[in-house]
Amino acid sequence: MRLFAPGPRETPLDAPQNTTLRVGEDRPIRLDSGLDLGPVTVAYQTVGRLNADRSNAILICHALTGDHYVAGINPVTGKPGWWDALVGPGRVLDTNRFFVVCANVLGGCLGTTGPRDINPATGKPWGLHFPVITIGDMVTVQARLLDALGIEQVFCVIGGSMGGMQVLEWAASYPERVFTAVPIAASYRHSAQNIAFHEVGRQAIMADPDWRGGDYHEHGVIPQRGLAVARMTAHITYLSETALHRKFGRRLQDREAVTYGFDADFQVESYLRHQGSTFVDRFDANSYLYITRAMDYFDLATEYGGTLANAFRATPTRFCIISFSSDWLFPTVESRAIVHALNSVAANVSFVEVESDKGHDAFLLDEPEFHETLRGFLDGAARHRGLPPTAEGAR
């Protein structure tokens, strides 16, 4: 134990910076649907400093209900950012060494253009008039952001779940711009079971009378109950039976016996209701519809003529695929399919299944083995890229 250890050296310059930028003003974003959208506002966070030759950037792609507040304190919730344990000085994504960028996705509700924003054509919120977007469209917007930041090639694109889908899309669409790609707890296509769960969530939102055909903002209401049920359903899929049982078992909530009613008798019910109600405060229902749809549409194999390997032919990117043993939403077999495809084109790939009973959410939690594996991979790749242990010539 070091009694007089120096505190974290977080000068204001090293602290996470939250800002926005407009892209597509000169040239709109051509969406996969064929529609044009622009200009688009992108809300993003940066941590650390870009080095002189702009080679030390790490792009983090967030998950379905994530945001760009990866490190430091999330100003919306007042809690630490969703990957604060991994991003910072001396941490796995070492901001003394790397320049970390994370952008809120297209269609989101935390600063990047989405269905809650004003449609310039009507002066009213987009609602369901917002164009349907895809994972590819999210990546297109991120690419425009990197263009604006003057970053030609990122050292790493990394993300879990839907973030991992974006990572794969990045590697397929811009192989020369991605030195390493780390899709975590992800898949190259959304499975029928996952589409089914998303559909339940969407139907819950749309069945709420307060949804008002998507125009709830104009009526001064939000479909709280529908969105909460969507979140409750989804949350179950992020855990595992083992994790749920360990956390709650059949324990009762603040009572000695069941009440023979429909109150939240069980702790697990109380927990899910809490998850649902807090989610409503921070997330937009229409964004939830659009982003789940984008995930449903994702199928990298189909994008490349039905053969996943075609997406990675002659790729120069180094891949590290990570899955978790108890993840039943994006199970290891899906990661293994990506590995098979990469092997078939002799790509440079590492693959690790981390033993964990925490389910899909393990990528957000304290999993030392996951963190150490990631640290080793990034270290090795940084050596190959010739990145020194601290950002040199940082501006």
Next chain:
Amino acid sequence: MIVPPAGAGARVGEPVSTGNGDLRFDLRIIADMVRPGARLLDVGCGDGALLQHLAQTKAVDGRGIELSMAGVRAAVRRGVSVIQGNADTDLADYPAGAFDYAILSQTLQAMQQPRTVLEQLLRVADHAIVSFPNFGYWKARWHLVTRGRMPVTAGLPEEWWATPNIHFCTIKDFVVLARHMDIRIEHGVALNEDGSVHRLSATGPWANLLSAQAVFLLTRVAPPGAVGA
């Protein structure tokens, strides 16, 4: 102490390096056979010590396959590219000629289909480097003759019903199989129990009796009419 030696007994997934970073003897022999800058696949790469060594000393572009998750995690932490997989099934994924070398060190005897794996090694790579414990070694023969039982040693501690090593062979068996499969042995090194190099030729008449393990550099016999070979 009976056969095979500790080095030869390393099982799939076991660390192949000591704490101070020294390479196992047979891995040093293998490393010497690889030319700098080559593309290489290490099948059953354990904790990736050989891959790391080759990357650092010979700028080799290396990949690994390892069955045990513990081995894979250790290797990825070292910064080498390794996937969790099974050589019996996963070699088929790689395109032909993807590598200059495919290495199978002390793993052949743990394969379900050693012959198929050998075919695959020489499909995905121009050269294969294969090392294995020699069950023709005189101490193995002596053990079998005097005790009438399969050898159980410090290096191979499992009883016959528990060992992952299911297809032991002698050097002579291996040479016969190579000939049968039109595989050319470019180079062979016979090793002692401690892994040091035996002065006998690995393919000569005495190595099968006197050496505890062997390392072979293999390539395909050129098809008839091919120029250069």
